[in-house]
Amino acid sequence: xxxxxxxxxxxxxxxxxxxxxxxxxxxxxxxxxxxxxxxxxxxxxxxxxxxxxxxxxxxxxxxxxxxxxxxxxxxxxxxxxxxxxxxxxxxxxxxxxxxxxxxxxxxxxxxxxxxxxxxxxxxxxxxx
Numbered sequence: 689x690x691x692x693x694x695x696x697x698x699x700x701x702x703x704x705x706x707x708x709x710x711x712x713x714x715x716x717x718x719x720x721x722x723x724x725x726x727x728x729x730x731x732x733x734x735x736x737x738x739x740x741x742x743x744x745x746x747x748x749x750x751x752x753x754x755x756x757x758x759x760x761x762x763x764x765x766x767x768x769x770x771x772x773x774x775x776x777x778x779x780x781x782x783x784x785x786x787x788x789x790x791x792x793x794x795x796x797x798x799x800x801x802x803x804x805x806x807x808x809x810x811x812x813x814x815x816x
Contacts (some may be wrong), residue, residue, distance in 0.1 A: 690733040699779035
C-alpha cells in the first residue's frame with residue numbers, strides 16, 4: 689500500500705491571499721506541478737486537503753482546477769480535519785518533534801513567530 693502525503697491547496701499549491709469565496713481559486717504557484725509529480729514518481733499517494741467548506745461541487749471545481757493545470761493527485765479531502773497521512777505539506781505548518789530534537793520547541797516557537805510576522809500584501813506571487 690502506498691504511503692499518503694497530504695498537500696494543502698491554498699497557499700501551498702495555489703496562490704492565496706485571503707478568502708474570497710469557496711469557488712475562487714488562485715493561480716498555481718511556481719514549482720507546485722513539478723512537486724506533485726515528484727511525489728508521484730517517488731510512489732506516494734497524494735491527497736489534496738483544504739479548510740474550504742465540504743461540498744461535492746467544490747470538490748469537483750478544485751479537481752477541475754488541478755486537472756486544467758496538469759497537477760497530479762489521488763484524492764481531494766474536504767472534511768474539516770486533516771486526512772490520515774505520513775506527512776503534511778502546508779504553508780502554515782511548523783514541524784515540532786521533541787522526541788528526536790531537544791531544541792524542537794524553541795525552533796517551533798521561532799517558526800511560529802516568523803509565520804505570524806509574514807507579510808503577504810504587496811508581494812508578487814510566484815505563479816507560473
